[in-house]
Amino acid sequence: MRNRAVPASILVGVGSYVPPRKVANEELAERLGRSPEWIFQRSGIRFRHVVEPGTTSGDLAVAAGREALSRSGAGDVTAVVVATTSPDRPCPGTAPSVASRLGMTGAIALDVQAVCAGFVYGLGVAQGLIAAGTADSVLVIGTDTLSLSVDPDDPTSMLFGDGAGAVVLRSGRGEEPGTLGTCVLGSDGGGRDLITVRGGGSEERSKAGGALADPYMRLEGREVFWRAVEHMTSASRAALDAARWKPEEADRIVAHQANARILTMLAQRLGIATDRALSNIEQVGNTSAASIPILLDHADRAGDLKPGHRVLLTAFGGGLTWGATTLVWPRLERSH
Template identity: 55%
Template sequence: MSTPLPSHPPPPRAAVLTGVGSCLPPTAVTNDELAERLDSSDAWIRSRTGIRRRYVASPGTATSDLAVGAGAKALKSSGTPDVDAVLLATTTPDRPCPATAPAVAARLGLTGAAAYDVSAVCTGFLYALASGAGLIAAGAADRVLVIGAETFSTLLDPDDRSTAVIFGDGAGAVVLRAGDAAEPGALGPFDLGSDGGREELITVAAGGSRQRLSGVPPATRDQYFAMEGKEVFRHAVRRMSASARSVLGRAGWRAEDVDHLVGHQANLRITHHVADAVGIPRRRCFSNIAEVGNTAAASIPLALDQAHADGVLTPGGRVLLTAFGGGLTWGSTVLTWPGPDRA
């Protein structure tokens, strides 16, 4: 009687990036156009943010419209029109209820796919990316479309110089498929975190249950996005740096192994401070904030699509992603950029 051979469990499934896409509204607003209204100047805005222009959605456009545009391009890039799940990271859904992701999925011809929104402000895309990777690892999905889309202009006080010059609208997306952890394009370990004790640093005070059940009509300023800039800067640098170092260590990478740091496009000075803290040369930071501004949850996938289109991200390049946002929330992951037939 033969002895049965020992069985070995199959290797764990990894999420592999296989398509990218983005969508910007057609209207660009330059610093000079804003400076006329805000008693500012192009030089002042660029020196403090690194931004030259940003894109703003026109009346009649919604977050879902930008999400559909980016999602369609990512699906085309991946070479297949079908996925099992659609995850939409956004702070500006089309409406409070229902979630926007199912409508986006339906418009992309993906009716029947699982679809839900992820809300983590500027860290939203990384949270959604981790969620998509988790669905694949668990066997709940073989292919996932992950979108970051925002119409952040709808949250801004147009006369607030501290925020109106920073944010823009847009969407970016990636497609993930089940694969092997050793493949190019496979997402590495994730580091995610939060600190709700500092939620007041980045807020829109009105519109939620706390304000509506207070019995007090909202003040005008409470209906707009507000941010304590200096404190946010400090926390962003500290949290993104620590998170980035964590995933590098877990991936077995050294700082000098990183070919490209693609951080949340909040402020060029924040990106450079994070690079300095982690030990990555500033020249390895990819930034498109000058052209699109801070697009919140859309910023990392927008940057990935542009860097890919510009030939900055080349096959085999080691990429570090890191973000920080309201909540407070933060997160990081790594991947080796796939070849041209995969992205």
């Protein structure tokens, strides 16, 4: 038998959606006992978008997925991967419903749970499906509604907004613009308590007669800050090495939008000019698994991502989980 070349994964479409309701720092300040400017200085955030009652992560995913599909020109997409830590239901997964609502009944559909690193993990899953020949094209969506999971009286609630972003990957040749590089992924379950929602799982339910666990997301901010910088830096270096790029050859860093100070320190650690680190955290906050694809869409539309740009993607999230990959930005179709 002749060896067949492993298909590459080519990014051919991107889209995003954030709910219309904007929450400014002024709306949070009195409840949190902080000034609007203090919130901005600590986080880099001035606004975040939050869902209205009755709107789910799946609703946001459908809107973003539809936009990415409309720009992709990929034809029939055969798989849907949804990265989320706020699924519509504990069971079943959100992806089959999203696929059905997008007219893709019968497609491969699965959820990925790696919190804020979920989208990069989703890219790795999609890349594997394409390389194996299981799918010719994959819609990868990051979607989260963490405004529904945070304690409104906890200062960390100021960080989170809601939204969804999506990309379409298709099978192709490795020399094409948009080719996804090696997905460098990692985890450390010993840090699971640093970003966690304790309530609602089998750990709680297995303790018959015990008190209900905390239903809110809890975040150990100081420790998470340093772990995020450390692991995104190491994963980014590995992804750059795999692409045979020197750090200074990366035109843009698109990192998970957790905190403006993390983004600055990451660029400095990598030796990449800080003005190459794209950011929209000021306007949307931390949207967890959705943050990278939302930023990709916003930057492409604003002209901050141009065809030929060498782009580094990297993220860190609960688990602990982290990841990074690379691509050369392609020329994408505009919305129909």
